Amino acid sequence: MAEVSIPTFAAGERRTVDLDGTSVTVFNLGDRYVAYVDRCLHQGGPVCSRGTLHPLLTAAIEPDGEVREYFAEGGRVIACPWHGWEYDLDTGEALWNRARKLRPATVEVDGDALRVRL
Amino acid sequence: MTTIVDVDAHYLEDHKVLASYLPEPLRTRISRTAPGRLLPGSTGDRGVSGRIVRPDIHYPQEPTPPEEIPEIMKFLGVDISVQLPNRMLALSTTSQRDVAVGLAEGYALYMADRVMDPKNGIYSMIIAPVQAPRKAAEIIHKHAGNPGFAAVCLITAGAEPPLGDPFYDPIYQAAQDVELPIVYHSAGSGIDDFVIKGFQRFIETHTLGFVLFNMATIVSMIVQGIPERFPRVKFAFQEAGLFYIPMLMFRLDAEFRKRRAEAPLLKRLPSEYMLDFFYGTQPLEEPPKIDYLADVFKMIDGPNTLTFSTDYPHWDFDMPSVITDLPFLNDGEKAQVLGGNAMRFFRFEGR
Numbered sequence: 001m002a003e004v005s006i007p008t009f010a011a012g013e014r015r016t017v018d019l020d021g022t023s024v025t026v027f028n029l030g031d032r033y034v035a036y037v038d039r040c041l042h043q044g045g046p047v048c049s050r051g052t053l054h055p056l057l058t059a060a061i062e063p064d065g066e067v068r069e070y071f072a073e074g075g076r077v078i079a080c081p082w083h084g085w086e087y088d089l090d091t092g093e094a095l096w097n098r099a100r101k102l103r104p105a106t107v108e109v110d111g112d113a114l115r116v117r118l
Numbered sequence: 119m120t121t122i123v124d125v126d127a128h129y130l131e132d133h134k135v136l137a138s139y140l141p142e143p144l145r146t147r148i149s150r151t152a153p154g155r156l157l158p159g160s161t162g163d164r165g166v167s168g169r170i171v172r173p174d175i176h177y178p179q180e181p182t183p184p185e186e187i188p189e190i191m192k193f194l195g196v197d198i199s200v201q202l203p204n205r206m207l208a209l210s211t212t213s214q215r216d217v218a219v220g221l222a223e224g225y226a227l228y229m230a231d232r233v234m235d236p237k238n239g240i241y242s243m244i245i246a247p248v249q250a251p252r253k254a255a256e257i258i259h260k261h262a263g264n265p266g267f268a269a270v271c272l273i274t275a276g277a278e279p280p281l282g283d284p285f286y287d288p289i290y291q292a293a294q295d296v297e298l299p300i301v302y303h304s305a306g307s308g309i310d311d312f313v314i315k316g317f318q319r320f321i322e323t324h325t326l327g328f329v330l331f332n333m334a335t336i337v338s339m340i341v342q343g344i345p346e347r348f349p350r351v352k353f354a355f356q357e358a359g360l361f362y363i364p365m366l367m368f369r370l371d372a373e374f375r376k377r378r379a380e381a382p383l384l385k386r387l388p389s390e391y392m393l394d395f396f397y398g399t400q401p402l403e404e405p406p407k408i409d410y411l412a413d414v415f416k417m418i419d420g421p422n423t424l425t426f427s428t429d430y431p432h433w434d435f436d437m438p439s440v441i442t443d444l445p446f447l448n449d450g451e452k453a454q455v456l457g458g459n460a461m462r463f464f465r466f467e468g469r
C-alpha cells in the first residue's frame with residue numbers, strides 16, 4: 001500500500017501527490033478531505049489536478065411545462081479539462097452515470113498532517 | 119455651438135462584467151465562456167462554459183505559435199502531424215469569391231513559410247476555395263511542389279452546390295494532375311447558420327453538422343461519378359467518427375439498386391467505392407459495448423480504411439489510446455490505423 005504524508009491546507013484548495021507513480025489529488029472540501037486518482041475515466045485526462053470547478057447545473061420541469069435550469073445547492077462539480085467529463089467532487093461519481101466513479105484514495109487527518117493512502 | 123451626434127459607434131464590452139448583470143445560470147455560463155464567443159455565429163461555446171480548457175497552450179485565447187506544434191505533437195505522442203488552419207474551417211461558407219481565393223492563397227504561403235516543417239513531420243494541405251474552382255486549380259498547381267503540402271483539402275461545410283457537382287471539376291482535375299489526394303474536411307457546428315435555423319445548444323448542432331456534411335459530400339461525389347471521372351485521386355473524409363459510414367454505405371446501395379438509372383456512370387455499388395476511401399477516426403464513438411465498435415470496423419474494413427486523427431486542440435480531440443486500447447484489433451491492425459494507412463494515403467514515404 002502506497003502512503004504519503006503532506007501538511008493540511010486551506011478549504012477550497014487541492015494538492016496533487018505521487019503515490020508510487022500514481023498521481024492522486026486531495027481536495028479540501030471545507031468539512032472534509034477527499035482524494036481521487038488523477039485520471040479521467042474517459043481518456044485518462046488530468047481531471048483532478050487540472051480540472052475546473054463548477055456548480056452543479058441541473059434542470060426541472062415547472063408546473064407550466066417550462067424548463068428551468070438552476071444550480072443545485074451545495075453541488076460541487078469538477079470537469080476534466082480535456083473533454084469536459086463532469087464528476088461530483090463529493091463522491092467521485094460521473095454525472096452522466098453515477099455508477100462510474102473516479103478511483104478514490106484514503107485521506108486521514110493527523111494533527112497538521114494528512115495521510116494519503118492508495 | 120453645434121451638437122454632434124454619432125449614431126453608430128461601438129464599444130467592446132468585457133463579457134465578464136456584462137455577466138454580472140445577468141440572471142443565473144446564464145451569468146455563470148457567460149462569464150466562463152471564452153472571449154470572443156459571447157454570441158458566436160452558431161450555438162457554439164466549444165468549452166462548455168469553461169469546463170474544457172487548454173491551459174498549457176495558447177489556443178483558444180491566442181494564436182498558436184508555430185514552435186508550439188512540436189510540443190503538442192510530443193504531448194499527443196504523434197510523429198507526423200497534418201495541420202489544417204483553424205480559421206479556414208469556415209472558408210466554404212462565404213460567397214465572396216475574391217476573399218476565399220485570397221485567403222486560400224495567403225494561407226498556403228503562410229503555412230509554407232511559417233508552419234510546415236516536413237523534415238520534422240509537420241505537414242499541411244492546400245485548401246481549395248470551392249467558390250472559384252479555376253482559381254483553386256491555379257493555387258493547387260502553384261503549391262503542389264512543396265513537399266510540406268500532403269493533400270488538397272476541401273472544406274465540406276457550406277459548399278454549394280454539393281462537392282460532386284461538375285462545377286468543381288477544375289479542382290479534381292488539378293489534384294489528379296499534381297498527384298495529390300483530396301481530403302474532405304467537415305465542419306458544421308454552424309449547421310444552424312445555413313441548414314436548419316433554431317437549434318438551442320452546441321451539442322445539437324455539433325452532433326449533426328459534421329456528420330451531415332460528410333454524408334452530403336459522399337453521396338454527391340459518388341452519385342456524380344467523381345471516383346470514375348478522376349480515378350487516380352484518393353479521397354479521405356475527416357472528423358465525423360465512424361458510425362455514419364456503414365449507414366450511408368448500405369442506404370446508398372439500396373437506393374442504387376432501385377435507381378441505378380440515375381447514376382449510370384457507376385460500375386460498382388456505392389459501398390464499394392466507399393471502401394476505397396479513407397476516414398479519419400475522430401471523434402471515435404464510445405458505444406456501451408465494444409462489440410458494436412468492432413462490428414463497425416468490420417463493416418467498413420477499418421484496419422485498411424481508417425486513419426487516426428486527434429483533432430487537437432479542439433474540444434472533442436482523441437488521444438492515440440482510443441486506438442491502442444481497442445481489444446479487437448491486433449498490433450498490426452493498430453499500426454495500420456495509427457499510421458500505416460495515412461502513410462499510404464498521403465504518400466509520406468518517398469516524399
